[in-house]
Amino acid sequence: MPLTVQEMSDRFEIQDLIVGYCYAVDTRDWDALDHNFTPDAIIDYSEMVGVSGSLAEIKQFLAESLTPILAFQHAVSTTQYRIEGDRAQTKTACYNPMTVSNGETTDTLVFGLWYIHDFVRTDEGWKISRLYEQKCYRMNVPDWLAAQLPPA
Template sequence: MTMTVQEMSDRFEIQDLIVGYCYAVDSRDWDGLDRYFTDDAVIDYSEMVGVVGSLADIKRFLAQSLAPIVAFQHAISTTQYRIEGDRAQTKTVCTNPMTVSDGSTSDTLVFGLWYIHDYVRTADGWRISRLYEQKCYRMNVPDWLAAQLPA
């Protein structure tokens, strides 16, 4: 399959959005997320943590819910692209190890998921219009935390 320069550019720009999103979350740069999403974006974490909302809602949720997390790091790979004009969708593998503490003990757990992103090309370039986290697996989740997560 031969790609045009525009198709290659689109893929690189979209990949930068996925990576930028992960780095913003991992560095707790909540306002930095504004660079990656449309104003009316919907972010759906319902399968992983039971939350769906606007970017403003999710920024508040992340700041609050990740505050007690000692460390976390999103590792992404294996992205499928579907680009049709000014709209696109990707599916990307994400592995997210986290170190959590209940105050007396610490555990390192791992979430495995797929990011499914919808994009729209805007006057400022590609932006994420929808993010959906599709659950794949959870490993080593302590009981106290598992009780707070969707089944």
């Protein structure tokens, strides 16, 4: 069945939020996340790094925990959409290579994960109300970092 103009617009707005989240993290622009999420959003990284919390808590966590990450790049693709009125949910594949250093060694590792987002349409347009990161795989994680993460 063909998409309506509204359905296409909704998908583009939602995709912009997913990509905007990735660019905000990759550039360490934590305040940019305020534009993507509802004020009461929950961000759940428990499967990937063992942390879940409010937007303010996650912004602080990211600012503090990403220090050993020299570079990272979130590449997203293959998004599935379920839009029902003013609510939506997506599942998106994310490929996330990172260069990390503990001061002694530098390694490049890769996380593969699924972003599961819940969205709500607001007066300002679509916003993310919940983000859940579902673990898929990880490769080349150095022992010093693996010790800080939930089991593989």
